Amino acid sequence: MRLSKSFVPTLKEVPNDAVVTSHILLLRAGMIRMLSAGIYSFLPLGYKIVRKVVDIIREEMDAIGGQEFHLPALNPIEIWEETGRVEAFGDTMFHLKNREYILAPTHEEIITFHARNVVKSYKDMPQIWYQIQTKFRNEARPRSGIIRGRQFLMKDAYSLDTSFENLDKSYNLHDGAYRKIFDRCGLKYFVVGASSGAMGGTGSEEFMVKSDAGEDTVAYCESCGYASNVEVAESKVDALSRNKVSGELKEIHTPNVKSIDELCAFLKINETQCAKSRVYIFNNKPLLILMLGNDDVNETKLEKILGGTVRPGHTDELKELTGADAGSIGPISFNGKIIADLRLKNGNNLYSGANKNDYHVGGIDLMRDVPELEYADLRTVNAGEQCIRCESKLDVFSAIELGHIFKLGTKYSLSMGAMFLDENGKENPIIMGSYGIGVERIISCYVEQHHDENGIIWDKVLTPFQVNLLALNMKKGNVVEVSDKIYTELTNNGISVLYDDRFDAQAGFKFNDADLLGMPIQIIVGDKKLKENRVEVKVRETGERFDIEIEKLNEKIADIFKRTLYP
RNA sequence: CGGGGUGUAGCGCAGCCCGGUUAGCGCGCUUCGUUCGGGACGAAGAGGUCGAGAGUUCGAAUCUCUCCACCCCGACCA
Structure with missing residues (x-):
């Protein structure tokens, strides 16, 4: 072309x-x-x-x-x-x-x-x-x-x-x-266990490419290859161990304390002594989720357990449902179903919101004070936690979903x-x-995976043309003559060629466009080297340049294509 | 849908706060000449409902209101 x-x-x-x-x-x-x-x-x-x-x-x-x-x-x-x-x-x-x-x-x-x-x-x-x-x-x-x-x-x-x-x-x-x-x-991709979401079904895997532009988050273990969408990922984290003695329930005045971190600082306690509360609406009814410390609720896991969709409670609903704003909500006297994360199982001497603004409750014993509490894995995995399979450290990063297969x-x-x-x-x-x-x-x-500061780098498989032929100066008769000849010959040999035959464009313009477009091989025809009966061949991926006698051009191109550009 | 931002020539932007000639700049584009292996130089040009509508004003790119579009963060999403 x-x-x-x-x-x-x-x-x-x-x-x-x-x-x-x-x-x-x-x-x-x-x-x-x-x-x-x-x-x-x-x-x-x-x-x-x-x-x-x-x-x-x-x-x-x-x-x-x-x-x-x-x-x-x-x-x-x-x-x-x-x-x-x-x-x-x-x-x-x-x-x-x-x-x-x-x-x-x-x-x-x-x-x-x-x-x-x-x-x-x-x-x-x-x-x-x-x-x-x-x-x-x-x-x-x-x-x-x-x-x-x-x-x-x-x-x-x-x-x-x-x-x-x-x-x-x-x-x-x-x-x-x-x-x-x-x-x-x-x-370069990897395969992760995934949620089947609204598609329904019994199992699914996603094909992912690691990328900051991705919208999915993946947990990955380098040592054993465990890879999972964080929507379903699991990790090995310690559960609470139950204290021998349960303390008394006591209400504590905690002015302006909202987050778990603030609560820990205020009471000089560890976050593993806190039960964080999140209110969701499921089937138009309030649902309280208890998480240990700063653990995040994994809504995909939650929905899978419930068999339906949930939404977080709106700010104005929270006050109505619990009597308190977010930050002071807790399980004691909460009117509705409560599910706790497995890490909290049978915990005692815990701190949580009092359902009264600026107050928290200490000495909570989940077995004693929250009857009929259900437990489930509701955590979102964090980077640095132990792999569920091999106990190495998990990496967590963004990825683009390329493909998804479902057992419906x-x-x-x-x-x-x-x-x-x-x-x-x-x-x-x-x-x-x-x-x-x-x-x-x-x-x-x-x-995303194959580019440099100058542009795209296609390999021979996806490239729009295999060769980018640059006639550096179309005002020189010999350049045009040789370029035209190479163009015809390569095309007749079944090699697709993008022929930069623009009359006015200067050499630098053509070089930069060629690098931007990224065809794997550039053939550069210029007056200077033509005098020695040579043209230049540049490999886009590696930047290698070869001065080739025109008669040996076909051979050289075949040779370069023989190397797999991306093994 | 919530929060933030942007909208002025094909592209990138200035001007707006503090209203006042004919709305500028760089790139690109047209013509002529020079140059010609890493985005050249000179000269002369073309190109604008200043996102849209309404309002304030003697006068609006500039102030006010409404709407639209696009981007980013979040929510949502197979």
């Missing part, structure tokens, strides 16, 4: 609204442009990368027996009402104004719709159905360029099986395919009536799995 005839609007300056590196570089390289918050156009160069990613995904999905569909993004709302997910998605789902349609945020319902009409016998399974298609989610806050958009490309796959054992097989096939896909794309089980088949007859003529629900990959996120993560 001749750059002089192409639309590749590179930017020298960083657009004001871009903060995340991948966003900045993709904008500057003329690969994407924003239309509206969370809605992006791919320009020709960027779309070439999308197609490369999609091709890899397609190959690996086909390799595990996947069959590609193309399902409608425009869906009648009734199908979504069958599973109750219109409500579950809430405002995240786009609704049309002039017809009872929605824009699909995912496709479990549509797949199940087709499955129930067609898959009637155990002989019809297993099936793996997938598509690579645009999804719509009305994100309250899109961010980080194409990492979180309101419209985005997703590879979504669904498995249909006769049993949970067979679901495991389909799930493992996807696990393997996903690893191949991300490996081939040149990504029967959630959709039961609610939508997708049944089959087994070998004994007995009717059973289809056992389903669902598997997603964010296409734009692969690209963003790649750029």
Whole structure:
């Protein structure tokens, strides 16, 4: 492709609204442009990368027996009402104004719709159905360029099986395919145990890329490889040990003491002597959660235990429900259900709020003073705690979710009536799995992982063109002649070439654009070296430069490509 | 949805507090000339409903109100 005839609007300056590196570089390289918050156009160069990613995904999905569909993004709302997910998605789902349609945020319902009409016998399974298609989610806050958009490309796959054992097989096939896909794309990633959230189901794993731009938080153990989304992560922390003697309940005046730290400082006690209270609303009823010291409530764990969604109580509700403001709330005389974290189990001589502003209560014995108290693991894991498996120190960091695989089980088949007859003529629900990959996120993560101060560094797999040919001075006849010849020859040999043949652009301009765009090999044709019948070859990743005789150019390029740029 | 910020030429910004010629600067763009291997130089140009609407005023980019858009933090999120 001749750059002089192409639309590749590179930017020298960083657009004001871009903060995340991948966003900045993709904008500057003329690969994407924003239309509206969370809605992006791919320009020709960027779309070439999308197609490369999609091709890899397609190959690996086909390799595990996947069959590609193309399902409608425009869906009648009734199908979504069958599973109750219109409500579950809430405002995240786009609704049309002039017809009872929605824009699909995912496709479990549509797949199940087709499955129930067609898959009637155990002989019809297993099936793996997938598509690579645009999804719509009305994100309250899109961010980080194409990492979180309101419209985005997703590879979504669904498995249909006769049993949970067979679901495991389909799930493992996807696990393997996903690893191949991300490996081939040149990504460093890891796999973590995850929450299945609103998707429902019995098990799930996420494919994560470590990144400050990420919105998920991951706990990771370097020594044994334990990796888990903090939503479900566990660590080894000491529980309370019960004192032999329980003290008397006593109310203590604690003016202006709100946080656990303030309480400890005021009473000169340790935080492990404190029970922190958080009030949630579950099914319109108040729920008090007790945590040891400064431990944070993990709302995902809480919701899993309760089997429904909770919300933190509003400030004005707290006073009404407990008689006190946040900071003075506690379990004694609390009117409602109370659940305590396992670390507090059977603790005594504890301090907590008195449900009266500026007062705390000491000498609490949970066994004595909080009857019928339930315990559960409700903690959020912190960095530096011991790994649940090997007791080494856990690392906690941000990560971008690239893909997510779920064992759905029967959630959709039961609610939508997708049944089959087994070998004994007995009717059973289809056992389903669902598997997603964010296409734009692969690209963003790649750029996050492969760039330097000058721009993007593509390897030979995802790059929009394999070679960037720079004719340094188009006003010199010999430069044009040789460049044109190289361009034609390489193209005829099946090597894709972006040919910077811009007439007016100066050498420095072309060098900088080439580094920004990041094709793996640059061939630089300049008057100076042409006099010795040589051109320069530069490897973008390493910065290596070679002066090559024109006759040996093909050989050299083949040689460089033979080396795996990212092993 | 809560908090904070921004909106002036294609991009990056100044001007606004303290209202007053024809709204500036850098980059980019057009034309001509010079230059030509790391974002050149000179000269001459084009390009603006100052986010939108209403108000105050003799006069508004500037003050007031409403709305919109975008960014960041949080909440939420498969």
